[in-house]
Amino acid sequence: MLRRCSRAAGLAIGLAAVTLGGPAQARVTRLELASPQPFGTFRAGDYLRFDGRVVGELSPDDHGIPDLDKAQRNEAGRVAYSARIILIAPADPAAGNGTLLVDVPNRGRAYANALYNSPRAVPMLSGDVGVGTGFLQDRGFAVAEIYWELGRGADLPSFVDGEGRRRFVEGVGFAIVRDAADFLAHAAADGAGTRNPLAGTISRTLGTGKSQDGRFLKTFLLDGFNMAEGRRVFDGMHVFVSGAGLLPIMQSGTGPGSSADGTPNFADPDFPGVHDGPLTIGEIVAKVEARGEIPPRMMLLNSTVDYASLRASLGRTGAHGTADLPLPANVRMYDVAGSSHVNVLKADACRLPPGRLDWAPVARATLVRLDQWVARNAAPPETRLMPVEPATGDPAVLQAPRNLPDAVVQVPKRDPDGNPIGGVRLPDIAVPLGIHGGQNAPLTSFTCSLVGTYRPFARVQADGGDGRPSLAERYRDRSDYVNRVHEAARAAEQQGFLLAEDVAVILNAAAEVPIPEPKAEAAPPR
Known part of the structure; x- marks a missing residue:
């Protein structure tokens, strides 16, 4: 069962107490993390895995996301979302290399370990979050899997159209990745005071995506989502086998599957x-x-x-x-x-x-x-x-x-x-x-x-x-x-x-x- 990251969990990764920063944290309203679990010991030291959800809210006119203004709003007049998240990070923040690697999961399947930790004779498949060769951890990367897709880890806002059909605002998937990545790289805590496990440890952020999610990153960049609170979200992008295509989710779909399928x-x-x-x-x-x-x-x-x-x-x-x-x-x-x-x-x-x-x-x-x-x-x-x-x-x-x-x-x-x-x-x-x-x-x-x-x-x-x-x-x-x-x-x-x-x-x-x-x-x- 998920719960908010406790003070003990924060101490487990050796983070010093910090205070809530500026307006960049406003979009992620709540970080819900289970207790960290050991992931393994590598050249960079011990690693922990955090599983949970990120909860956020958007202005109804956020980035021109189609139909966002039609979605249900909370008491503050904003539109809420939530999404699954996995963090794999050094237990000792000083042991990391300062890079946050944000992976965009492919059809609900994490891909970073399969891309970078795959051994020669037994290729890892998408969805495998195993250690593999341990390359990413040996090199000191902090890895975040941020889920974004309708029906595959993300709860997207919705509305009922003129014909009585429920529609999901799929473009919010871009906003989820934008806001969660920016939060993890720059925020001290969420609006309720739950501490960001990566606070103070990140100096640069790289986005990675394969195939469908390489197209995600290119479209994310094209449609202006690489900016948050006046700063760049991804300093670098590693885009794999995306062909010449884009990702058509700046629209509202009827579900249950994603328009990105x-x-x-x-x-x-x-x-x-x-x-x-x-x-x-x-x-x-x-x-x-x-x-x-x-x-x-x-x-x-x-x-x-x-x-x-x-x-x-x-x-x-x-x-x-x-x-x-x-x-x-x-x-x-x-x-x-x-x-x-x-x-x-x-x-x-x-x-x-x-x-x-x-x-x-x-x-x-x-x-x-x-x-x-x-x-x-x-x-x-x-x-x-x-x-x-x-x-x-x-x-x-x-x-x-x-x-x-x-x-x-x-x-x-x-x-x-x-x-x-x-x-x-x-x-x-x-x-x-x-x-x-x-x-x-x-x-x-x-x-x-x-x-x-x-x-x-x-x-x-x-x-x-x-x-x-x-x-x-x-x-x-x-x-x-x-x-x-x-x-x-x-x-x-x-x-x-x-x-x-x-x-x-x-x-x-x-x-x-x-x-x-x-x-x-x-x-x-x-």
């Missing part, structure tokens, strides 16, 4: 709302700057499969032609060559084995570089993209929607083996054991359109090779293969796309690969 796909290529606004991050940043705001520093990561299944190329070219548009100075974009939109161990409904390229190391390395970029202006790696070519008429590629008649969907170019060229090249691609990042089937299954494929090379041509060189022809022996992986891993580390600890894991895995050994020559007769 759907997205264009092979079964419904003209799904509305997602590709009805700005397609490129440059267009979004231009609108932010035109309002006089300073945009956050941003890293956008694309998978190879996103190009064929989510129209990712339109995030580079916009709605016209095939030429890449320039990126703003506050943005870096990285294509992870050979990667799938989502990593799974198996996909029984799909006709082919799913992709298996582990790109969590790139997520970890770029998060560290984004944090350094925000904290001390340390330059991150330059944008790294795959060269692309038009795929007009290809049935394995999701073509442009009818409302974008001049848009051209493009896909990555590939080498003679079938692997994509360019982009961020992990050792799996630089020193391949097979072909990564193809399309799975049936494409009308949304899952199968996102998991991609992996086709291993034949060990030797006698195993039934398809004309491509076998492993025995590519690598003299296991030592040759491991040496090449070592070279590729060190290159990726120097470029800023791998951390030293991940290099060690990759090399250990390479040393276990069964590369065929050369046959010993028969001794000459005496």
